[in-house]
Amino acid sequence: MTMQLLPHEVDRLSNRWVRAKSVPSRSTSAAGQRAYYIDKLTNEIGAWLAEGLEAWQFGAQRQYAFAPVAWLIGTRREDDSYLDSLADLGKALAHHNDPSYIEPPDDAGDSSDEMDDVPAGVPLGAPFANGAAIAVRDLAHKLTATPAARHELLTALKDALVLVQRLRPGKVRGPLLGSWNLLFGSARQLAALFPEGREALVLQHAYLRALYPAMHAGQDKELFSRLLSDFGSALAGAELAGVLADDYEQCLLRMRFIERLSSGNVIERAARAGTERQREGALLEGASPLWLERLLPRERTSGDGP
Amino acid sequence: MHSVEDILTALGREPPGQILMINLLRSLDAGVVKRRPVRDVLERFAGVLANDALPLPKNAVLAQRLGCFFTVANAWVDSTVPQLDFYAGGKEFALSRVVEYERFYRMLNSSDVPDRHLPVPRAPWASGGGEIAHADIDRVARYINGTAWRDEMESRGLAIRIPCAWLTPRPQLDKRLHASDSRLADHYRDLIGLPHLRAGHHLIRFDFTLIQGHPPERCKYRRPHGAGNGGTRFRFHDAGAGPGCGWGRSVDLRRVRRHHASNIEGVPELVMGEFAPPLATVSAHYIGCVRRGPEREDAFFIAALSGNGNVANLAATLFDKVMS
Numbered sequence: 004m005t006m007q008l009l010p011h012e013v014d015r016l017s018n019r020w021v022r023a024k025s026v027p028s029r030s031t032s033a034a035g036q037r038a039y040y041i042d043k044l045t046n047e048i049g050a051w052l053a054e055g056l057e058a059w060q061f062g063a064q065r066q067y068a069f070a071p072v073a074w075l076i077g078t079r080r081e082d083d084s085y086l087d088s089l090a091d092l093g094k095a096l097a098h099h100n101d102p103s104y105i106e107p108p109d110d111a112g113d114s115s116d117e118m119d120d121v122p123a124g125v126p127l128g129a130p131f132a133n134g135a136a137i138a139v140r141d142l143a144h145k146l147t148a149t150p151a152a153r154h155e156l157l158t159a160l161k162d163a164l165v166l167v168q169r170l171r172p173g174k175v176r177g178p179l180l181g182s183w184n185l186l187f188g189s190a191r192q193l194a195a196l197f198p199e200g201r202e203a204l205v206l207q208h209a210y211l212r213a214l215y216p217a218m219h220a221g222q223d224k225e226l227f228s229r230l231l232s233d234f235g236s237a238l239a240g241a242e243l244a245g246v247l248a249d250d251y252e253q254c255l256l257r258m259r260f261i262e263r264l265s266s267g268n269v270i271e272r273a274a275r276a277g278t279e280r281q282r283e284g285a286l287l288e289g290a291s292p293l294w295l296e297r298l299l300p301r302e303r304t305s306g307d308g309p
Numbered sequence: 310m311h312s313v314e315d316i317l318t319a320l321g322r323e324p325p326g327q328i329l330m331i332n333l334l335r336s337l338d339a340g341v342v343k344r345r346p347v348r349d350v351l352e353r354f355a356g357v358l359a360n361d362a363l364p365l366p367k368n369a370v371l372a373q374r375l376g377c378f379f380t381v382a383n384a385w386v387d388s389t390v391p392q393l394d395f396y397a398g399g400k401e402f403a404l405s406r407v408v409e410y411e412r413f414y415r416m417l418n419s420s421d422v423p424d425r426h427l428p429v430p431r432a433p434w435a436s437g438g439g440e441i442a443h444a445d446i447d448r449v450a451r452y453i454n455g456t457a458w459r460d461e462m463e464s465r466g467l468a469i470r471i472p473c474a475w476l477t478p479r480p481q482l483d484k485r486l487h488a489s490d491s492r493l494a495d496h497y498r499d500l501i502g503l504p505h506l507r508a509g510h511h512l513i514r515f516d517f518t519l520i521q522g523h524p525p526e527r528c529k530y531r532r533p534h535g536a537g538n539g540g541t542r543f544r545f546h547d548a549g550a551g552p553g554c555g556w557g558r559s560v561d562l563r564r565v566r567r568h569h570a571s572n573i574e575g576v577p578e579l580v581m582g583e584f585a586p587p588l589a590t591v592s593a594h595y596i597g598c599v600r601r602g603p604e605r606e607d608a609f610f611i612a613a614l615s616g617n618g619n620v621a622n623l624a625a626t627l628f629d630k631v632m633s
Contacts, residue, residue: 007370010363062583065472066381077472078380080538081505083412085472086419161466168419205466212420247464250422 006075006091008099013127015071016096017103020047033107037125040104045130045174049137052089056138056162057145059085060155086162090169093135097128132172136179139163139213143182147196157202164209175217180226183210187233200237207234208247211254218257231255311358311365313351314628320375321624323368324607325541329376330623331614332535332545337630339547342536348631350375350382350536369541376538380473383582391532391555391579393519396478403479403516403592404579406471407497409433410440410449410511413593416469417458426452432509439509439598446511450595453513459588469591474584475533477501477559479516481576494597499562500575502542504603512596517586530581533557537580541607544573544614553577565613566604573613 021044051069055076058068069076075092077085104125142160149156167175187193187207197203211234218227231254238251320326336342354375358365365371394402411430418424427449433439441449452458462468486496497514498506506512532555535545542565546558559575612618 007366009358009366009370009374011358011360014360014363015357066383074374074377074381076381078377078538080473080475080540081408081412082473083408083416083469083471085470087412087415165419168421169415171421202466205464208465212422215420215422249425253422 006088006095008092008095010099010102012072012075013096013099014102017101017127019071020044020051021101021103036107037122041125041130044101044125045133046137048130048134049141049178052134052138052163052166053141053145053159056142056159056166057152057156059162060158086165086169089166093128093131093166093170096131097126099127100124101127101130129173132170133174134172135163135166135170136172136175136177139167140178140182143185147185147192153196157206161206161209164206164213167213168209171216175214176223179210179214180223180230183207183230204234204237204247207237208250212250215254215257218254224258227258231258310361311355313355313632314624316351316355316358316365316371316375317624317628319365320368320371321620324611325369325372327611327620327623328541328543328607328614329372329535330627331611331620332539332543334535334623334627334630335545335547336535339534339545341532341534341547344631346382347379347536350378351631353382354378372541373538376540379536380538382536391530391577392552393530395552395556396480396577397519398480400480401518403518404476405479405482405517406474406476406515407501407503407506407512407596408515409506410513413453413513417461417467426457433507433599434509440511441598446598449511453593453595456592458593459591463588469584469586469588471584472582473538474581475578476517476581476584477576477578482514485576492600494599495601496563497596498599498603499566500559501578502560502562502575504540504542504562504605506599507602508599510599512599514594514596516592516594517584518590518592528581528583528585530579533578533580542603542610546574555579560610562604565606565610568606568609573610 021040055069058064059076065077066073069089072092076088079088082088101124106123139160142156142163146153146156146160167179185192186196187203193203197206207230211230214227214230217223231251234251235255238248317330320330333342333347337344337347366374393404396402414424414427414430417427428441428445430440431438431442435442437443438446482497482500485500486493490496494510494512497512498510532546533539533543534557535543537543539545542560542562544558544560546556548554556577556579559578560573561575564573608618611620
């Protein structure tokens with residue numbers, strides 16, 4: 004499912020995403036200017052994706068959704084979903100630098116050594132993936148504000164979450180955790196947005212699947228635990244079982260494994276048996292916590308025999 | 310600046326572009342595609358590629374991209390519309406579509422959360438079974454052939470929404486293929502004419518029952534024609550009158566491989582836009598692993614398309630027909 008992008012198409016996308024090429028003041032370092040540019044680019048891509056995902060739900064607008072490269076989306080004979088082409092577009096962009104990016108001048112205030120540390124060019128893959136997370140945030144906001152298009156926005160939001168699952172952005176926590184709180188943070192908001200409780204559960208499940216790769220570090224551990232607790236409570240009260248419960252269990256196992264990994268004794272034992280980094284790396288790659296559990300030396304309890 | 314003429318000349322140099330242009334010319338001659346929309350698409354395409362500082366893409370990419378332009382322009386005009394129940398014979402009727410394992414897996418799994426039923430698809434060239442390791446085939450096949458995957462999609466709020474679905478009548482596949490065939494997956498690939506499926510791909514057939522899930526009126530469907538994205542083994546079918554002529558015909562890659570110029574037709578096919586059938590009307594069936602690569606006899610296929618293999622003036626002919 005590879006997509007080869009034409010340089011003409013990358014040009015068009017870049018021009019669409021970076022409308023105002025303002026450069027921060029000279030007092031900002033080269034690294035700071037680059038980070039600012041990437042941040043602005045990511046937000047523009049997020050807005051573009053959100054608009055396109057929403058427009059796609061209205062059949063008559065599809066030929067304009069994802070302009071100026073609408074011909075790339077959902078037009079391949081082998082695509083089973085338009086999300087296939089969007090995900091492939093994201094992966095293809097990883098091989099292209101942003102042609103609109105202008106390297107900061109040499110006298111930006113950095114020493115020549117610092118300039119050497121600033122990578123050349125801005126590859127588009129990461130901003131696109133992170134932009135998908137921004138699209139989730141933007142669509143969630145719009146869902147709360149536009150009841151007339153509720154059905155289409157809800158579908159667009161679910162599609163955005165699937166896209167995040169496919170692209171695995173590095174900066175997924177902020178936009179997703181923030182929009183989770185927006186949608187599910189208050190019982191009143193929950194009831195207003197999701198009169199049918201099952202819709203909320205399905206959406207929360209999609210959020211968890213999108214956040215799964217990020218459930219690996221100490222940061223935001225409490226937030227993740229709360230998310231899982233909320234989802235677990237909702238699951239217990241619903242008639243649904245099967246895959247939602249299975250995925251919930253996988254997420255719980257992952258969190259518990261991370262908690263054990265962050266415990267000093269466990270780390271010491273793991274260091275003797277192998278390397279923590281190897282286990283952490285395997286977990287980041289999505290290996291089953293059950294499989295990883297078997298790697299760790301078993302803790303002896305008082306009931307264990309000699 | 311790359312003009313329409315430049316682009317057509319570039320397309321006319323190699324087989325992928327030649328195949329697209331032959332099909333487009335035949336579709337224009339048959340009246341199933343109008344001149345004006347084709348001209349508009351070509352001019353828009355030239356506009357996108359207008360930057361002289363950038364070279365034109367390779368022929369295969371150029372042809373594929375032009376096909377995408379035609380598809381998004383929604384050139385659905387057709388002189389006939391296939392009768393959906395033409396091949397039913399009074400029985401329950403299904404339209405079928407064949408995909409590789411990775412597409413089936415991705416339909417259910419976009420996330421890294423481990424799937425308890427299905428192994429992560431491997432590359433088709435992976436040793437020990439291709440996309441699916443030998444040891445996993447039986448359990449994967451049992452899962453696909455059952456209905457649990459539909460329940461899982463339902464639980465997750467997922468739906469089948471194919472933007473441009475190429476479909477074949479199930480009775481026609483049953484007539485030409487048999488479960489006892491030792492090379493069944495290869496023959497499915499060849500009969501439907503899917504050259505992107507290679508050795509190591511594991512194939513799954515989806516059946517969409519029409520009687521229960523008849524497409525709603527707003528779902529468009531048509532005979533495939535040259536202004537679409539038929540790919541490198543597509544031939545526009547233009548024959549006869551009556552309800553059956555509304556259907557296209559796939560290219561049988563096995564016959565192309567054997568150089569059967571007189572008849573390379575596969576099975577009937579049509580294209581549906583925005584195809585979103587209810588899950589309850591969908592069933593899946595595991596076919597098997599493709600063993601051999603698709604045929605790649607471009608020269609023979611072009612001769613079969615054009616009638617005489619003469620492709621020297623394709624660009625000029627198409628330009629005159631559309632742009633003048």
